[in-house]
Amino acid sequence: MTKNITNIYRATVVNLENVALDTFKLTLHEPTLSTQAKPGHFVNIKIPDCDGILWRRPFSIHNTEKQQGHFDILFKIVGKGTNNLIGRTAGEKLDIIGPLGNSFTLDENTSEAIIVAGGLGIAPFPLFLKHFERHDIKITIFYGVKTKENICCIKDMAEHVATIFYTTEDGSEGDKGYVTDLMHNYLDRIDLTGRQLFVCGPTPMLKTVRALTISYGIRAQVSVENLMACGFGACMGCAVRLARSAEGEPEYRLACKDGPVFNMDEILFND
Amino acid sequence: MINPIMVASGTFGYAEEFESFVNLNKIGGIITKTVTLESRPGNPPPRIAETSSGMLNSIGLPNVGVEGFIRLKMPFLKKLKTHVFVNVAGKTTEQFSQVVERLDQLETVSGYELNFSCPNVKEGGLSFSSDPNTAERATQLVRKVTQKPIIAKLTPNVTSIGQIGKAVENGGADAVSAVNTFVGLAIDTQTFRPKLATITGGLSGPAIKPIALAKVYELVKSISIPVIGIGGIFSFNDALEYLIVGATAFQIGTANFVNPRVTEQILNDMLLYCENHNINHIEEVIGSIKI
Ligand SMILES: Cc1cc2nc3c(=O)[nH]c(=O)nc-3n(C[C@H](O)[C@H](O)[C@H](O)COP(=O)(O)OP(=O)(O)OC[C@H]3O[C@@H](n4cnc5c(N)ncnc54)[C@H](O)[C@@H]3O)c2cc1C
Ligand SMILES: Cc1cc2nc3c(=O)[nH]c(=O)nc-3n(C[C@H](O)[C@H](O)[C@H](O)COP(=O)(O)O)c2cc1C
Ligand code: FES
Numbered sequence: 001m002t003k004n005i006t007n008i009y010r011a012t013v014v015n016l017e018n019v020a021l022d023t024f025k026l027t028l029h030e031p032t033l034s035t036q037a038k039p040g041h042f043v044n045i046k047i048p049d050c051d052g053i054l055w056r057r058p059f060s061i062h063n064t065e066k067q068q069g070h071f072d073i074l075f076k077i078v079g080k081g082t083n084n085l086i087g088r089t090a091g092e093k094l095d096i097i098g099p100l101g102n103s104f105t106l107d108e109n110t111s112e113a114i115i116v117a118g119g120l121g122i123a124p125f126p127l128f129l130k131h132f133e134r135h136d137i138k139i140t141i142f143y144g145v146k147t148k149e150n151i152c153c154i155k156d157m158a159e160h161v162a163t164i165f166y167t168t169e170d171g172s173e174g175d176k177g178y179v180t181d182l183m184h185n186y187l188d189r190i191d192l193t194g195r196q197l198f199v200c201g202p203t204p205m206l207k208t209v210r211a212l213t214i215s216y217g218i219r220a221q222v223s224v225e226n227l228m229a230c231g232f233g234a235c236m237g238c239a240v241r242l243a244r245s246a247e248g249e250p251e252y253r254l255a256c257k258d259g260p261v262f263n264m265d266e267i268l269f270n271d
Numbered sequence: 272m273i274n275p276i277m278v279a280s281g282t283f284g285y286a287e288e289f290e291s292f293v294n295l296n297k298i299g300g301i302i303t304k305t306v307t308l309e310s311r312p313g314n315p316p317p318r319i320a321e322t323s324s325g326m327l328n329s330i331g332l333p334n335v336g337v338e339g340f341i342r343l344k345m346p347f348l349k350k351l352k353t354h355v356f357v358n359v360a361g362k363t364t365e366q367f368s369q370v371v372e373r374l375d376q377l378e379t380v381s382g383y384e385l386n387f388s389c390p391n392v393k394e395g396g397l398s399f400s401s402d403p404n405t406a407e408r409a410t411q412l413v414r415k416v417t418q419k420p421i422i423a424k425l426t427p428n429v430t431s432i433g434q435i436g437k438a439v440e441n442g443g444a445d446a447v448s449a450v451n452t453f454v455g456l457a458i459d460t461q462t463f464r465p466k467l468a469t470i471t472g473g474l475s476g477p478a479i480k481p482i483a484l485a486k487v488y489e490l491v492k493s494i495s496i497p498v499i500g501i502g503g504i505f506s507f508n509d510a511l512e513y514l515i516v517g518a519t520a521f522q523i524g525t526a527n528f529v530n531p532r533v534t535e536q537i538l539n540d541m542l543l544y545c546e547n548h549n550i551n552h553i554e555e556v557i558g559s560i561k562i
Contacts, residue, residue, distance in 0.1 A: 006291050008532060025376060046529070052323045054476055097531070207455065227321050229326060230528035234284045236304075236330050237319035250312045270316055 006100060006232060014070055016085075019049055021149035022077045023120070024086055028094065031069030037061040037100050039128035040223055040261040041096030042055045043073065044231035047081045049089075054114035056097065057081040058228050058256075060124040060200075063156070073145055074153070075124040082191045100231050101260045104128055104198055104221055111194035112138040116183055116209055118201025124223055127154055127228065128209065129160035138162045142186070144179025144205070148172040192218050199223070204270050210264050220264035226255040241268045272299035272355055272520065274541070275553060276346075276510075277536055279501050279524035280305055280358035280384060280424070281330065285344040298539055299520065300354040303344070305386050307359075308366045310336035319458045320466035325478030326501075326525060327455050329469040332360060332386075337370045345379060354381035356422065356559035361391065364405060368412040375417045382420035385413060387439070388428075388451035400426035400451075403438035413516045420445040420498065427486045428454050432491030440494045448499035448522060449490055476525040477503045484512055491517035491558070496542025505533065507540035517558040541562075 007118060011030035019025045044056040061071040075082050088094065091119070104124070106113060113132065115125050122143055145151055151173065156162060165182050166174040170259065175182055175229040197220035199209050206222060213220040226238040238255035243266055245251035253259065277300040283289060295301065313333025335343055340357075348355050357380050361367040367385055367441045374380050387409070388400040400406065406423065409487025413421055425432055425437035427450040436447050452473025455489050457466040465471075490498045500513030501522040513521045526533045545553055 008292065053320050053321075054324060054326055054525070054529060099379075114473075155560075227317060227319055229321075229328070230531075232281065232288055232531065234288045234531075235328070236281075236313060236333055236530050237320065239313060239316045239318055239329060239333075241316070245312075250315065252312060252316075 005032070005036060006098065007032075009096050009098065010093045011096045013088045013090050013091060013094060016088060019074070020152035023074065023075075023150065023152055023169050025072050025074050025086060026088070026094070027070050027072050028070050030071065031094065033061075033096070033098050034064045034066050034069045034071045037064050037071055037127065038099070038103035039131045040101065040103035041099040041100050042231070042260060043096050044100060044228070045073075045085075046095035047084045048092075048094065050080060050084045053080055053228050056231060058100070058225075061099065061127055061222070063126040063130065073122065076120045076154055097231060101256055102258070104223070104261050106132050106137070106217065107196055109194055110137060110196040112140060112196070113196055114141065114183070114186075114197050115141040115143075116179065116197060116199045116201070116205075117141065117143045118179060118205040119150065121199075121201030121205070122153055124200055125198070126156055129157055130206055131161050136151065140186075141165065141169075142179045142183045144169070144201070146170065148174075151269065178205075178208075180205060180212065184212055185210070187212065187216050187218065192216060195219075197221070197264070199264060206264075207269050210269065214265055221261050222264045222267075223260045224255050224267070228256050231256045242266060243268050273297075274299040275514070275520035276300075276538055276541070277302060277499065277520055277522040278527060278534060279522040280386065282524040282527045285348065286355075287344075287347045289481075289527070289531055293535045295553055296452075298353055300356055301351070301380070302356045302358050302384050302522065303340075303348070304334055305332045305358045305360045306334050306337055306340045306370060307332060308337055308361060308370050310339055314342060315468040316477045317466060317468055320472070322455070322457055322474065323478060324431050325474050325476035327457055327467055327472035327474055328452065329472035331469070337373050341374070341377070343395075345377065348534045349379045351379075354482055355419075356382045356384050358384040358386050358424070360386040360548060361409075364409040364412055367409045369417050372416040375419065376525060380419065382422065382445075383413065383421045384422040384424050384448060385409065385418065385444075386424050386451070388424050388426035400435065401429045402477055403435050407438040407442040410444050414443035421546045422446045422448050423453055425449045426451045432486050433489050434454050436494040440496050444496060446497040446499055446519075447490060447494065448501055449485050450502050451478075453479055453482065466493075477505055479503045481510060484550065486514060487518050488516040495533070504537075507544060509536045510541070511544070511556065513555065514556050515560050517559075517560065519554075519557055
């Protein structure tokens with residue numbers, strides 16, 4: 001893996017767009033970050049003028065427009081920091097560290113990339129599609145949300161993708177239920193050789209997908225979202241436990257530096 | 272040291288993590304993450320929680336052990352032109368001196384900081400910090416195996432930090448650093464569970480600065496060896512408060528996570544301050560508190 005040229009940048013806000021319920025796409029201008037970004041990388045943003053907030057806030061790089069030197073993050077309002085971000089206006093500067101972490105890798109012999117995303121877990125995948133778009137690989141997406149107001153990025157992604165299956169928990173659009181059920185059915189129907197899974201989403205979903213991929217023996221990479229105090233390997237706060245140490249003395253890796261992308265069978269998820 | 276700016280153990284990794292952000296040689300002294308005799312995996316996650324103007328941590332001193340440190344971390348540290356102090360902890364008084372003895376031949380190591388204070392380690396840790404006799408004995412044992420400077424790092428989680436300060440002074444410490452984190456607790460009110468797997472952890476950041484400053488002031492009045500101030504330093508102005516109460520140097524901790532270039536900024540602001548106030552050397556402000 002090549003080392004990131006991680007640094008602190010001052011990125012300019014270009015645009016903020018409300019793309020789904022409480023969900024926003026923030027477009028930033030910073031040419032170096034835009035050209036360096038690989039799918040799975042994240043940035044750590046200093047929230048400006050926000051009383052009491054200490055840490056930066058990490059977000060996956062959602063997409064890039066290299067020619068213009070732009071990149072996007074996709075975020076949902078969940079607390080103080082994300083609430084502050086929706087008040088940012090074009091022309092403002094944000095203090096950003098990036099690119100951070102490792103990235104998704106497509107195996108040589110992969111003929112179909114199967115993406116499984118829950119909620120905001122869709123964030124890293126538009127860049128993934130752009131990066132890995134090749135005519136010899138098929139891309140299938142399983143995307144689950146709570147209700148139809150949460151669905152986003154479908155149009156952008158449809159250009160690059162063979163098939164998108166999506167589910168809402170309330171059945172307001174797409175299939176009703178969990179995306180993992182749909183994915184389970186799919187895996188039952190297809191020949192698994194040459195298939196590789198790429199996963200991001202809430203922990204309960206990750207646990208289900210992990211169990212399935214292990215029982216099917218299918219290769220899967222997951223991007224994890226542990227709490228992070230620094231994002232660049234200094235605090236050791238973002239520990240992920242290795243599966244091989246499930247019994248006995250634990251062994252940990254750092255989500256921010258060794259990850260956020262891990263082989264799914266190699267790590268354990270917290271309760 | 273070229274300046275009184277140091278970075279606090281556990282907040283600066285092994286310096287390598289900050290190479291792309293700052294000129295490491297401009298930092299007066301770098302203190303490594305704690306090194307122990309044997310390697311340690313650290314505590315189970317979640318290990319960190321954000322609190323009002325601060326954070327709780329319960330990292331649990333994960334490290335590769337002294338041999339691993341020499342093999343994996345020293346090659347990078349060797350390249351630095353500044354002072355490197357290795358922070359050392361042990362489960363027993365003997366282990367402190369064993370680690371120091373192993374490191375003492377290495378030229379790169381300028382000195383040691385003895386971690387008598389980590390609140391996150393079940394064994395030992397806290398007893399060194401809260402029992403003056405044990406702290407004194409551990410310092411004595413280390414003094415026997417090294418001529419290099421020994422800094423004893425103290426916990427604020429005691430009734431009298433001055434008393435512990437006196438004990439390590441008697442034990443032969445060249446300086447004390449204070450403080451390590453304050454024991455703290457945070458609860459997730461949705462789940463009713465503690466935010467850290469170990470239930471309690473150590474509080475750091477701006478939230479602790481006034482209480483840390485009071486501890487440093489108490490130490491300055493109680494002992495005659497230099498005191499290095501630590502706790503919630505995010506700007507030169509914060510650092511200046513420590514110098515004014517009598518700290519001869521200071522360490523920057525949590526601020527490194529938020530602004531990995533903070534040391535450089537504090538240095539620049541310090542130089543500017545001296546210029547604007549006709550101060551030849553920052554030492555002039557040390558202990559200049561007016562009461
Ligand atoms: C590598 C990485 C990539 C991420 N990518 C994205 C992304 O692309 N889009 C996006 O919307 N979010 C992403 N996140 C999560 C995002 O960082 C948090 O939503 C954000 O920090 C919340 O900040 P806040 O101040 O608004 O909320 P806070 O006030 O800090 O928290 C509000 C609530 O959210 C919970 N929370 C906060 N951070 C996390 C987290 N990391 N995991 C689980 N729960 C959390 C808190 O416990 C709390 O209950 C990512 C996190 C990581 C580590
Ligand atoms: C994540 C984290 C890890 C730490 N690890 C260590 C450690 O390994 N050894 C040590 O002596 N102190 C450790 N500390 C304590 C700091 O060195 C410092 O004493 C404390 O954080 C107070 O300073 P601050 O408010 O500037 O952070 C750690 C602190 C934090 C936040
Ligand atoms: S977030 Fe600090 S080490 Fe990963």
